[in-house]
Amino acid sequence: MCTRLKPGRPHSIYCILPPHMLEHIAKHGDAKQREIAIDTLSKDHTMRSFRAVEATLAVRRAAPMPTAAAPSAHRTIYTADETETLPGTVIRTEGAKPVKDDAANEAYDGLGATFEFYLEVFHRNSIDDAGMPLIGTVHFGKDYDNAFWNSQQMVFGDGDGELFNRFTIALDVIGHELTHGVTEHTAGLNYMTQAGALNESISDVFGSLIKQYAHKQTADKADWLIGEGLLAKGVNGVALRSMKNPGTAYDDPRLGKDPQPADMSEYVRTTQDNGGVHINSGIPNKAFCMTALEIGGYAWEKAGRIWYETLTDSHLKPTATFKTFAKLTLTTASRLYGASSAEASAVKKGWHEVGVL
Amino acid sequence: MHAELTTDGGLAAFPGLARPIVLDEKDLSPDDGVAFAHLVVAARAEASASRPRATKPVPDGRTYRIHVDGDDTLHLQAADPSIPPAFAALMEFIKRHGHR
Numbered sequence: 001m002c003t004r005l006k007p008g009r010p011h012s013i014y015c016i017l018p019p020h021m022l023e024h025i026a027k028h029g030d031a032k033q034r035e036i037a038i039d040t041l042s043k044d045h046t047m048r049s050f051r052a053v054e055a056t057l058a059v060r061r062a063a064p065m066p067t068a069a070a071p072s073a074h075r076t077i078y079t080a081d082e083t084e085t086l087p088g089t090v091i092r093t094e095g096a097k098p099v100k101d102d103a104a105n106e107a108y109d110g111l112g113a114t115f116e117f118y119l120e121v122f123h124r125n126s127i128d129d130a131g132m133p134l135i136g137t138v139h140f141g142k143d144y145d146n147a148f149w150n151s152q153q154m155v156f157g158d159g160d161g162e163l164f165n166r167f168t169i170a171l172d173v174i175g176h177e178l179t180h181g182v183t184e185h186t187a188g189l190n191y192m193t194q195a196g197a198l199n200e201s202i203s204d205v206f207g208s209l210i211k212q213y214a215h216k217q218t219a220d221k222a223d224w225l226i227g228e229g230l231l232a233k234g235v236n237g238v239a240l241r242s243m244k245n246p247g248t249a250y251d252d253p254r255l256g257k258d259p260q261p262a263d264m265s266e267y268v269r270t271t272q273d274n275g276g277v278h279i280n281s282g283i284p285n286k287a288f289c290m291t292a293l294e295i296g297g298y299a300w301e302k303a304g305r306i307w308y309e310t311l312t313d314s315h316l317k318p319t320a321t322f323k324t325f326a327k328l329t330l331t332t333a334s335r336l337y338g339a340s341s342a343e344a345s346a347v348k349k350g351w352h353e354v355g356v357l
Numbered sequence: 358m359h360a361e362l363t364t365d366g367g368l369a370a371f372p373g374l375a376r377p378i379v380l381d382e383k384d385l386s387p388d389d390g391v392a393f394a395h396l397v398v399a400a401r402a403e404a405s406a407s408r409p410r411a412t413k414p415v416p417d418g419r420t421y422r423i424h425v426d427g428d429d430t431l432h433l434q435a436a437d438p439s440i441p442p443a444f445a446a447l448m449e450f451i452k453r454h455g456h457r
Contacts, residue, residue: 084445086438140438146367148417150438173368180416191414199416227369240369256372274414278370 071125073115074133077104080140080155087153088137103138103168107156110174111136117175117210118182121300122308127181134178138168147173149180163232163254170227171214173240176207187316194321196277201284204243205307209300219292219299225249243289246282262286264322264355283354284322291329291350295343302343306333326351358382358394358427362451366419366437373457380455382427389454396447397425403443404433421448 078088079101091104098105111134118124126132135153144157147167154177156167167173180203183189189199204226212222226249227240237250237258246260260282261267267283270276288307292299310316310332316325329347337343351357363377382390400423414420418437423444425431435444 084438084440146417146419146437148368148415148419148437150415150418155438167368176368177417191416203416252373254373256374259370259372272365272375273370274366276370278366278368 071119071131073112073126074131075108075111075115076133076135077107077111078135078137079104080137082139082142082158084141086137086140086150086155087135088139091138101138103156103158103166106166106168107136107138107154107174110168110171111154111178113171113214114175114178114210117206117213117300121209121213121304124182127178128185132181136168136174138166147177149177151181151184154178159230159232161232163235165230165232167230169229172204172207172211172225173227173230174207175210176203176226179203179206182206183311186312187320188318189316189320190318191274191277193275193277194280195319196274197280198284198320198322198325200277200281201288202307202311204241204281204285205288206304208243209304212298213300216298218297219303220296222299224289241278241282241285243282243285246286260285262354283356284325287326287350287354287356289350290353291346294346294349302337303346306336306343306347309336322356326356330357358397358425360393360397360426360447360451360455361424362448362455363422363424364419365422366414366417368417376457378451378455378457380451385454393450393454396443396450397427397431399443400433400447401429401431403441404431407441423447423451 073094075092075094076087076090077092078086079091080086080088091101092099092108098108115126115134118126126134136156137153138156138158140155140157143160145159145164145167147154147156149155154174158166180199183199183202189195189202191199207226208222208224212219224244225239225242228238230240231237231250235250235255236252237255239249241258241260242249246262247258249258249260251257259268259279261280262282263286264283268276268279270279273279288303291306292303295302306329310325310329313328313332316328320328329351330344333341333344333347348357359382360380361377362380364374367374380393382393385393415437420434420436421440421444423431423433425433433444433447435441440448
């Protein structure tokens with residue numbers, strides 16, 4: 001930040017930030033900012049800055065500024081005991097030791113990993129950015145082969161054992177469901193047609209990033225599969241969806257063939273599935289995957305940041321189409337990294353590859 | 358009497374699971390046939406007693422539709438997580454005794 005002049009010249013060191021600005025930060029910034037500003041000011045030997053530093057240090061020594069408590073997860077896991085009563089019976093609470101129930105422990109750990117991801121990567125305090133408690137119910141229904149978010153909590157079935165394992169087994173699925181809550185508290189993307197497919201894609205994107213973050217995987221090492229481990233033994237498939245190669249996750253006589261398109265030329269027009277929200281999500285999924293691979297490194301750092309800041313941008317409306325979302329990611333990338341940056345170029349390339357831009 | 362159960366939505370769109378499950382009364386044992394008839398009557402009564410209300414789709418939740426053809430036609434619909442009990446019982450019966 002500051003550069004010293006040539007030796008012998010009794011002048012203040014040159015700073016990009018003028019002393020009065022550093023003094024303001026030293027008095028009014030957060031703990032980290034104050035520390036940096038005071039250290040920077042302490043290198044300036046003029047009397048004017050010295051008095052300001054001394055005054056600020058005296059205040060620090062006398063009464064350290066109170067800091068807000070660090071956000072932390074508040075998890076409660078319930079069991080529905082194979083009924084459909086929600087939330088059910090409490091089985092594990094925040095801070096409690098693991099229980100004998102694997103599904104409950106997986107849900108607990110998955111909620112924690114998702115909370116940590118949003119907090120550490122995007123400084124988001126839970127789903128609503130206001131410390132919303134995280135609630136999950138396991139053992140919902142009998143042989144229930146699904147999981148969903150009902151605006152208040154996550155709900156997980158045990159699977160039927162023939163086609164599906166229990167739905168808490170996949171961290172990205174847990175992250176996917178919680179991210180529906182994040183979308184609900186931010187852009188509020190409508191759950192139908194293209195806006196709904198974007199809603200689904202956002203959940204797949206951040207579900208996958210949560211898994212990659214937990215395993216510290218770079219984009220090129222990630223599998224880009226959603227729900228790996230969910231399909232039971234004997235099912236011809238690897239996951240629910242592939243973000244890297246939409247349409248290739250399974251091809252099984254009972255499940256059918258993965259119907260996801262990989263680009264706009266294969267967009268599916270249907271009245272099923274709220275207008276194909278789980279089908280056409282393959283297109284924005286692939287756009288994100290391609291963007292992340294092009295940028296390289298950890299996908300949550302730049303590609304994830306671009307997508308998150310787009311999701312939380314007030315210009316993103318609940319009725320967004322693929323094209324409006326894509327344009328907004330490009331605007332976001334340009335704002336963050338520059339219009340001619342490698343990152344903006346990667347975003348453009350990702351959307352071009354799937355035929356949206 | 359003939360019944361058809363279709364399931365829409367869920368965490369993933371599996372084409373195979375979107376195919377309806379069908380059940381024909383003539384394929385049932387006499388006892389099961391009686392049970393089927395009772396379940397249809399109960400589901401019909403439950404639907405008549407409750408007020409239908411439009412609900413926002415729950416992300417990754419499923420919608421279930423039952424169509425029954427017989428002396429009277431019956432159309433029923435329910436969605437996660439609120440499946441009425443008589444509907445749920447009829448749905449389970451169709452799943453257990455029907456086929457795709």
